Each structure stands twice: as C-alpha cells, then as structure tokens.
Amino acid sequence: MNNLALISKNFLVRGAILLVGLVVLATLPFYSSIFATIFLSTVFMYIVLTLSWAIFSGPTGQISLATAAFFGIGIYISATLGNHLPLLLVVLIGGLASTGMAWLVGSLTLRLKGVYFTIFTFGLLELMKYLLLWFEVSFTGTRGRFVVVVDYNTVYFIMLAIMVLTLLTAYWIRRSKFGMALQAIGQQEEAAEHIGINITLLKVSTFAISAFFIGAAGAIMATRWTYVDPYIAFNMNYSFTPVLMAIFGGLGQLGGPVLGAIIFTYLEQILITKFSYYYMLIFGIVMIISVLYLPNGLAGLTLQWRSRVMRGKYAHS
Amino acid sequence: MPILEGQGVTKYFGGLAAVLNVDFRVEQGEILGLIGPNGAGKTTLFGLISGAHTPNHGVIRFKGENITGLKPYQICRRGLARTFQSVKIFPNMPLISNVVLGAHFGTPVRVKPAQADEQAARLLEFVGLPEMVSKPAKDLTLVDQKLLEVARALATKPDVLLLDEIMAGLNPTEIAQAMQLVSKIRARGITILMVEHVMKAIMNICDRIIVLHHGEKIAEGTPQEIASSETVIKVYLGE
Numbered sequence: 348m349n350n351l352a353l354i355s356k357n358f359l360v361r362g363a364i365l366l367v368g369l370v371v372l373a374t375l376p377f378y379s380s381i382f383a384t385i386f387l388s389t390v391f392m393y394i395v396l397t398l399s400w401a402i403f404s405g406p407t408g409q410i411s412l413a414t415a416a417f418f419g420i421g422i423y424i425s426a427t428l429g430n431h432l433p434l435l436l437v438v439l440i441g442g443l444a445s446t447g448m449a450w451l452v453g454s455l456t457l458r459l460k461g462v463y464f465t466i467f468t469f470g471l472l473e474l475m476k477y478l479l480l481w482f483e484v485s486f487t488g489t490r491g492r493f494v495v496v497v498d499y500n501t502v503y504f505i506m507l508a509i510m511v512l513t514l515l516t517a518y519w520i521r522r523s524k525f526g527m528a529l530q531a532i533g534q535q536e537e538a539a540e541h542i543g544i545n546i547t548l549l550k551v552s553t554f555a556i557s558a559f560f561i562g563a564a565g566a567i568m569a570t571r572w573t574y575v576d577p578y579i580a581f582n583m584n585y586s587f588t589p590v591l592m593a594i595f596g597g598l599g600q601l602g603g604p605v606l607g608a609i610i611f612t613y614l615e616q617i618l619i620t621k622f623s624y625y626y627m628l629i630f631g632i633v634m635i636i637s638v639l640y641l642p643n644g645l646a647g648l649t650l651q652w653r654s655r656v657m658r659g660k661y662a663h664s
Numbered sequence: 665m666p667i668l669e670g671q672g673v674t675k676y677f678g679g680l681a682a683v684l685n686v687d688f689r690v691e692q693g694e695i696l697g698l699i700g701p702n703g704a705g706k707t708t709l710f711g712l713i714s715g716a717h718t719p720n721h722g723v724i725r726f727k728g729e730n731i732t733g734l735k736p737y738q739i740c741r742r743g744l745a746r747t748f749q750s751v752k753i754f755p756n757m758p759l760i761s762n763v764v765l766g767a768h769f770g771t772p773v774r775v776k777p778a779q780a781d782e783q784a785a786r787l788l789e790f791v792g793l794p795e796m797v798s799k800p801a802k803d804l805t806l807v808d809q810k811l812l813e814v815a816r817a818l819a820t821k822p823d824v825l826l827l828d829e830i831m832a833g834l835n836p837t838e839i840a841q842a843m844q845l846v847s848k849i850r851a852r853g854i855t856i857l858m859v860e861h862v863m864k865a866i867m868n869i870c871d872r873i874i875v876l877h878h879g880e881k882i883a884e885g886t887p888q889e890i891a892s893s894e895t896v897i898k899v900y901l902g903e
Contacts, residue, residue, distance in 0.1 A: 524768040524777070531754045531765050538752035538813075541714060542820055543740040543769035 372507055376500045384503050386616065388571070391506040393608040395513045395564045396589040397596070399557040401604040402517050405593070406529035407550065409461075413452065413468035415585035416475050417445040417558040421565020422494075422580040423479070429495035429570065438505060438566045445562025446555045453551035469586065476581035483577065491576030494569045505567045513560040517601055520553070529553060595637045597644020606645050665728055667692045667855050668713070668744070668824050673722035675705075675712055682708040684879040685722070690824065695846065695856045697870035697887075699863075701899060705879040706859040707749050710826050713857075714746045715739040726824070741772050745822035747813040749829045749859070755802035759793060760784050762801050762812055763819045770820020787815040791845060807834055811845075818849070825849060827858040831865055843869055867891065875899070 376384045396414055404411050421441035428437050456467045483490055520526045531539040532546050540546050569575055588611070589604075596607020614633065618626040641648055668690040675683040683705040690696050698706050711717040713724055715736035724732045731739055745766075754762050763784035767775055775783075788794055791811040796804070801812055810830050817825055831842050843865050850856055860866045866873060867887040875883040875890060877899045883890060890896055 524765070524780075527757075527761060527765055528769060530757065534754040534756055535752045537716070537736075538748065538754065538816075539765075540736040541716070541740055541746055541748075541752075542766040542816060543737050543771070544765070545735075545737045 369511070373504075376503055381499065385499050385571075386612075388499070388503045388506045388568075389616075390609055390612045391503075391510040392564050392568050393588070393592060393612045394605050395506075395510050395560050396585065397592040397604040397608040398513050398517050398601075399560045400589040401593045401598055402520060402557040403529075403550075403554045404590075405598040405604075406526065406533050407553075408533040409457070409550075410465045410590065411468045411554070412465055412583075412586040412590070413449070413471050413558075414561055414589050415581055415583055416468070416472040417449060417561040418565040418585045419472075419475060419479075419577075419581035420445045420448055421562035421567075422569040422575055423492075424562070425566040425569035426492040426494045426575050426580075434495075434497060434501070434505070434567075434570075438509075438563050441566025442559040442563035445558040445565070449558030450551060450555040453554040454547070457547065457550045457554065469583075472581055472583060472586060476577045479581070480577040491574055491579075493574055494572060496573055497567075497570040499571070502567055502571055506564065509560055509563050509567070514601075514605075516556065516560070520556075521601060525549060525553070591634055593644075595634070595641075595644055597641070597646030597648075599643055600646045600650070603644050603646030610645070666690055668724075668726050668857070670713070670724045671722055673709070673712055673719050673724060675708055675717055675719050677708075681879045683712060683719075683876075686876070686879075686881045688874055688881070688884075690855060690857055693850070693853065693855055694871040695850055695858065695869055697866045697873040698857060698859045698876065699861070699866060699873060699890075700876035703878075704876040706876055707828060708879075709876070710746060710828055710857075710859065713739075714744065714826060737769070740770055740820055740822075743821070743823040744826070745770065745817035745820045745824075746826035747810065747817050747828055747830060749832075751806065751809045751813055753801040753804075753809050753812055753816075756800055758798045759788060759801055759804070759812055760797040763787055763815045766816040766819030770822075784815075784819060787818050788812075790818070790848070791815045792841070807838060814845070814849075818854075822854060824855045824857065827856060827860075829859055829861065831860055831862045834862075839865055 372387070375387065396418065400411065400414050403409070421444070424441040424444050425437055428440060432440070452468070452471060456464060459467055480490070520529070528539065528544045528549055531544065532550065536546060565580075569580070572579065589608075592607040592611045593604040594607070595611060596605065597603030614630070618629055622629065637644070643650070666689040670686060670688045673683055673686045673688075674681065686705075686709065698709065700706055708717065712719050715731070715734050715738065718733050722732070723730055726739070726742060726744055729742070731742065754765070760781065764780045767780035767783045785797065788797055791814050793808055793811055793815065801809065804812060814827070814830060827846070831839050834842060839862055846856060846858070846869055858866075858870070870887055872885065873887055873890045874881055875896050882899065883893050883896050885893070
C-alpha cells in the first residue's frame, strides 16, 4: 500500500513538473532573448532526432544511420513546397514523406541483421544525396535551392510541438505491449516470432513512425538555413550525432536520449564559440570517456545513484 | 481427424536431406514422442511445424488447415506453441514479462494488461517458478530457463505444444518433476509432441512414439512396440 502511495505521489509530482516545464517553454519566446529562442529550437531538433532514433534502435539494437536521410527528405520537401503551401502542411508532408520512405526501406531491409542493416541505412543516405545532386544538376540546372524564410518564433513553436509529440509517442510505445515486444525482438528475435509477435510489421511500423518526426523536424528547420543543397540537407552528421547523443545520455530510459541531446547541444555551442580550434578534440574526448565509464549513459548513472540511495532507505533483510 | 498431421514433409539444407518424406499424425489429447539419434532431424521437424523453416516438399495440416509456409507468428496464433532445444528466453526481461508477452501476442484476441499479468503469474506458478517473477530471466539456472520457456509457450494458449528436450541436463528428481509437469499440461487438454533423449521419461509418458533416423521415419508405435522393435535397437545400439 505504502509503495502504491509512493508511486502515485511520484507520478503526480513528475506530472506537475512536466506541466510547469511545458508552460515555461511554451511562453519562453515572449520574455527571453532571441538567442535563447534560436538555441532552444536547435535543442528541440536534436531531442527529436535522438529520441526518434532511440524509439526504434534503442530496444531492437538495430543501429540505423538513416536519420540524416529522413531529415534531408523533410528539408527538401520544405525547399520545394515551402513557397506554395501553408507551413504546417509542409511540415506534415515532410513527416509523411519520411514515413513513406522509412516504410519502403524498412520492408526491404529490416530482415538484414546487425551491421548489414547499419551499412544499408548509411548507403541509403549517400545514395539519396548523390541521386538528388545528379537530378538537380541535370534537370533543374542548379545545385541548391532557397527555402522560404519563417520567423524564429514560429520555428520555435513548431519545433516545440514536434518535440512534445515525439516525447508522447516514445512514452506511449515504451509503456505499451509493443514496446515490450520491440525489446523482445532485440533480445531474442526467433523466440519473439514464435510467441506470436509479427516482427516484420512491428519493426517496419516503428521505424516508419519514428521517421515521421525526423522528417517533420527537417521540414521546419530547413526554413532557418534559407539555402540548402544536397550536401547540407543530407549531411551525415545528422545520422551520427543522434546516435552519440543517445549513447551519451543512456538508452535504458526515456530521459536518457533527451538528456544526452540537451547536454551535447549545449556543449557544441560552447565549444564552437569559445574553443573553436579544439571543438572536435574535446568532443571526441568526452565521447570516449562516456563510452568507457558510463556504459549506461548519464541516465544509467542517475539510476545507479538512486538505487544506492533507495537501498539505504529500504535495506534488504 | 488428427489435430496435426504431416504428409511427405521434406527439408534439404544444401544437398543434405535433414527431413525426408516424413508422414506423421498427432491425435487430439495424446502425448507423442519423437526420438532418434543426434542429427536425425527431430529439431528440424519441429522447425518445419512451427514455421521456422519452410519444407521443400510436403504438407503440414493443423486442425485441418494447411499451415505449410505460414510465418511462425501466424502458426502460434492458430494455437501451436513450442519451446527451444537451446533455450531462447528474453534474458534482460523479468520472468513475468517473458510470459506476459506470450499472453499478449500469442492469441488473436486482445488481452487486457491486468489479465495478461494475472495469467502470467498463474503460469509461472504452474511450472514451478512462483517466487522469482521480477528477476531477470538470465539469472535463472538452465533448468529454470527451460521451465520459463514452457510457461511462455503456455501463455499463448496453445492446443498443441511442441517440447524440444526440456529434460536434457536434469537430475532424476527434476526429471520426475518434469514428467509430472508434462502430464499436468496434457490434463489441461493440450496435445503434446515432444523430442526427448531421456528414455525413461519417453517410455513412461508417451502414448505413441515416432523414431527418426537420418531424416527418415523408421518406426512408429506404442512405447512397448518401439522398445522391442529390431530396427530401432539396431539404430541405437548398432548391429
């Protein structure tokens, strides 16, 4: 009984904190600096990329490097349709186009195991980049495109909305039987299939759902760059950074990728502005240290610490 | 009508026939044993029935329906569950979650989370693992991991259960318990097809036995018939 009361109290407190946080974030542009608004939009973007990546790759252990491909699709939807359609519709189409691509790629390749899947997704990114480049040069006669400009507050609010949606989806999947089934697939795929889990459908649909948020984020963030070309849009950093952020933050819990994205984005900003010469060096060192000493990421560290405190409180008899 | 039957079931791996032209019939409610020397094709036959492999020739019917070529999850949802010779649990999940997953996904009907939890807890008790429900499955002994697989398979509410060597590596007391468990499962109205090397168990609890050798069926009959069959003795003991 006591435990139950504790849990529900915990739940209420956590809910209240989240709600206050959301209100603060939703009203932030009205009283904070332009810098904060722009910076936070970037943070939101990385949270979306990292969390979307973690929704699929976290439990299944199938490392996807297609994030930048889905992001790039969103960017190019924005670059081609941005002048003709309302912004929200463009963002929606950006998400749906990514979902469609993820569905197609997923149904073709998710039967690939381990490193083969990873390499295929990376190949997809490169393929799309150069295919698009060839298309632009041979048919449109240009290399890049101008993207419709949107004011930074609108970018902020849409990015916030996409982030909240991503969080809710990730939370729902984790809590549902489908989240459990994804973990089962990651741990013992053959057994998962033999207890009635339609592994192909579950993997493909999770992959496709997670791609929606990546594409939507690409569509709105593209407006900030005013000019894009295939190299900018399909930059492989958008595939690797989310993986690093998720590992740094910890994949075991929902908070891990979020924490990793926030800290990494902040670190990146600080390093680029203050130590631009050593930026990549310090980045690399942080990454190596976290992989060596934080196998479960930052979130794993807090969990360890909490369990130590709890053990003190309710000592095992 | 037999609940499960196979006609001319054949599976080649490369040029080698792992299972060759095997016919079998499993009647509702019986315990059918499947024996044979190592490499006889027993586990491959299980794989063909459960959908892990697709036969090159032959037909497998379950409750009168042709299930040849269906995916494992489809076969499971139709009411045919299995355990694995080399245990395949979900190592980092608690015992209860291992079983809950079977309850959620193993049947075509929707199960409420509370219901699934309750079913899983009851099944863990049924197989004799009631006290460790929140322990990660990898912390169990091999014997207990096999019992966990049985509980997980039962959670999918099967009509036919394929047990692949659940008694390998058990001591005599544990074998006696496992035999009791198999009888208890049959008492629930579940038909059992089991691969086993423990002859004492096979001879005692099976209604009928099929003997495979080099992928072919060489004998079929009651335990007494099999025990006195000259072909079987030749295969097991040499000439």
